[in-house]
Structure formats: structure tokens, C-alpha cells
Amino acid sequence: MTAIAVYPGSFDPVTNGHLDIIERSAKVFDKVVVAVLHNRNKVPLFTVEERVQMLKESTSYIGNIEVDSFNGLLVDYVREKGAATIVRGLRAVSDFEYELQAASINRKLDADVETFFMMTNNQYSYLSSSIVKEVAKYQADVKELVPLPVQKALQEKYSHLTE
Known part of the structure; x- marks a missing residue:
């Protein structure tokens, strides 16, 4: 049997902290589906x-x-993908309360779905997509915070601010 996990998130944009969780979960599971959520509660920078x-x-x-x-x-999406596990990254204790609630309701909705919590690498414990966008907005260097494709996309999104 193939162990499939789903790592959901807004990923607006993906950070090196997200990549840390993706890389490490790919070592634990046979397949990891990184799933971008259409979040109606947020106004994203990227489509x-x-x-x-x-x-x-x-x-x-x-x-x-x-x-x-x-x-x-x-x-529902986890079932559709044939997965049995949701991967969630934790940066700090403050993340745990929200994630515990989410894991609890998911378990209530489907008792066969487990949530797998991973602590992010300490070097990324402060990192969030919101912080990255704030830093990038002021044309500060984000190469240590995000992968190269994201760095380029952020520069493009915020280039109009310097014109």
C-alpha cells in the first residue's frame, strides 16, 4: 500500500520553511500532494x-x-487523492492551538484521516508568507527566505513600487 499524504496551504508565496516541510515529508511518505487552497478568507498576492x-x-x-x-x-480532498494523512508544519507554540483545532475537526469529519505535525527547522521558525511579502514590498533581499522562482515572482509583483 502506498502512503500518500496531503500538505495543504495557501502558499502565498511558498517559503523556504514550506520547502523544509515538503522535503522532509517526502522522505516519510511515498507520495506527498502539495495542495494550494482556494482560501476565500484571504486576499492573495498571487493567483x-x-x-x-x-x-x-x-x-x-x-x-x-x-x-x-x-x-x-x-x-474531502484527502479522500479524493487516496491519502490518509494531512501534513502540517509548526513553527512555534502559537501555531499549535490553531492546528490542533483544525486536526480535531478533520478527525471528527473523517476518523480515518490522521494529521502529521512536523516542526520546521529552527532557522525558519520566524518565517511566514506574510513576512516575506512585507520584506519584498520594500525591495529588500528575500533570497534567503524563498526559492529562486518565488524571488523572481516577488520582484516582478513589486517592481511597480519603484517606478
Whole structure:
């Protein structure tokens, strides 16, 4: 039996912290589906299509990764992909409360779906997509924070601010 996991998120944009979780989960599971959520509660900088493309470019060196997007309930998507595990990254204790609630409701909706928590590497514990966008907006160097395709996309998005 193939162990398939889904790593969902907004990934607006994908950061090196996200990549850390993707790389490490790819060592644990036979296949990891990195799934970009259509989040109606957020106004994203990048379209879903742009985020999917950046993720594909940023993870192309990892053989057992699939990049996709989804709408609706995560547990429905997990079932659709034939997965039994949701991967969630934790940066700090503050993430745990939200993630515990999400894992609990997912478990209530489908008792066969497990949530696998991974602590991010300490060097990325401060890193979030929001921080990356704030730094990039002021044309500061983000090459230590995001993969190259994201760095280029951020420069393009925010280039109009210097004109």
C-alpha cells in the first residue's frame, strides 16, 4: 500500500520553511500532494495558478511530489487523492492551538484521516508568507527566505513600487 499524504496551504508565496516541510515529508511518505487552497478568507498576492506554478518549479527536484489545488473541505480532498494523512508544519507554540483545532475537526469529519505535525527547522521558525511579502514590498533581499522562482515572482509583483 502506498502512503500518500496531503500538505495543504495557501502558499502565498511558498517559503523556504514550506520547502523544509515538503522535503522532509517526502522522505516519510511515498507520495506527498502539495495542495494550494482556494482560501476565500484571504486576499492573495498571487493567483492559485501562479502559486501552483511556483511550487512546481520550486519542488521539481523532489521525485515524489505532486502539486495541485483544491476548493472545499480538506478531508474531502484527502479522500479524493487516496491519502490518509494531512501534513502540517509548526513553527512555534502559537501555531499549535490553531492546528490542533483544525486536526480535531478533520478527525471528527473523517476518523480515518490522521494529521502529521512536523516542526520546521529552527532557522525558519520566524518565517511566514506574510513576512516575506512585507520584506519584498520594500525591495529588500528575500533570497534567503524563498526559492529562486518565488524571488523572481516577488520582484516582478513589486517592481511597480519603484517606478
